Amino acid sequence: MDPALVAVLRCPVCSNQLELTDRTARCPQGHAYDLAKQGYLNLLPSASNGIEGDSAAMVGARTVFLGSGHYAPIRDALILAAELAADDVVAEVGAGTGYYLAGVLGLAPERRGIALDVSKYAARRAAKVDPRIASVVCDAWKELPLLDDSVQLLLNVFAPRNAAEMARVLAPDGRLLVVTPNQDHLVQLVDVLGLVSVDAEKERRLQESLAGEFERVGSELVEEVMRLDRSAVEQLVLMTPSARHLNYRELLQRIAVLPEPAIVTLSVTLSTWRPR
Ligand SMILES: C[S@@+](CC[C@H](N)C(=O)[O-])C[C@H]1O[C@@H](n2cnc3c(N)ncnc32)[C@H](O)[C@@H]1O
Ligand SMILES: [Zn+2]
Numbered sequence: 001m002d003p004a005l006v007a008v009l010r011c012p013v014c015s016n017q018l019e020l021t022d023r024t025a026r027c028p029q030g031h032a033y034d035l036a037k038q039g040y041l042n043l044l045p046s047a048s049n050g051i052e053g054d055s056a057a058m059v060g061a062r063t064v065f066l067g068s069g070h071y072a073p074i075r076d077a078l079i080l081a082a083e084l085a086a087d088d089v090v091a092e093v094g095a096g097t098g099y100y101l102a103g104v105l106g107l108a109p110e111r112r113g114i115a116l117d118v119s120k121y122a123a124r125r126a127a128k129v130d131p132r133i134a135s136v137v138c139d140a141w142k143e144l145p146l147l148d149d150s151v152q153l154l155l156n157v158f159a160p161r162n163a164a165e166m167a168r169v170l171a172p173d174g175r176l177l178v179v180t181p182n183q184d185h186l187v188q189l190v191d192v193l194g195l196v197s198v199d200a201e202k203e204r205r206l207q208e209s210l211a212g213e214f215e216r217v218g219s220e221l222v223e224e225v226m227r228l229d230r231s232a233v234e235q236l237v238l239m240t241p242s243a244r245h246l247n248y249r250e251l252l253q254r255i256a257v258l259p260e261p262a263i264v265t266l267s268v269t270l271s272t273w274r275p276r
Pocket of ligand 2: 013014027028030031
């Protein structure tokens with residue numbers, strides 16, 4: 001892990017800056033956090049233990065599905081909206097496998113990223129995806145383990161939004177990019193497969209959750225028609241929260257009656273926000 005990125009992190013106990021020596025991040029007060037052998041740093045306060053992020057199976061399915069490129073339009077829209085300088089630091093909240101973060105870092109060797117996720121399975125993946133990324137386990141609902149004003153860009157893609165914390169860590173001239181699903185997103189699969197549908201109030205909830213700390217400066221519809229074979233549909237379902245309450249055999253039976261390829265709508269909104 002890049003020591004310069006660890007210097008952007010703060011101690012979850014005392015909020016002082018961390019410093020990496022050998023494979024341990026330490027604050028001046030002596031709190032110490034060892035790098036896991038899989039390359040990520042666990043900065044979850046012990047009070048948060050037990051909180052559930054994505055499981056190993058969900059992260060595995062997400063890796064396969066995103067690797068097949070069906071969500072590349074989302075990644076490409078983020079890359080275009082990011083408008084980064086060559087040496088900016090980008091953090092992704094609820095980063096999962098780090099797919100979008102790695103895309104946004106592009107080819108600039110000096111650009112660096114911090115992948116934040118509560119799931120250690122996700123953190124393991126994100127630690128491997130790109131050497132410019134530091135992968136950190138934390139609970140975004142509690143706090144982000146980043147110093148004030150320390151990042152130029154925040155990404156939040158289908159992830160928990162803690163507005164106060166995101167505003168605290170973002171530089172005053174920084175930007176927040178948020179991706180949320182629209183009502184049409186995956187609509188062909190929702191009923192047939194029993195997926196959790198997008199609630200009609202999503203847009204209002206997005207506005208409410210961020211408006212106190214951020215001002216919206218842009219909004220863009222990202223839509224695509226996906227042609228998914230049965231295995232892609234299976235991975236797509238297994239990477240979502242629906243995976244937790246579906247019976248696997250029943251899911252396979254339902255997938256078996258879908259046409260192949262299944263024509264499935266991708267429909268999300270990418271919104272850009274600046275701190276107030
Ligand atoms: C729907 S996934 C999106 C992952 C990634 N942004 C993507 O689109 O591929 C939501 C992610 O948020 C993480 N997550 C859930 N609760 C969290 C929390 N309290 N703090 C940090 N991450 C959390 C999950 O582990 C999961 O990786
Ligand atoms: Zn400390």
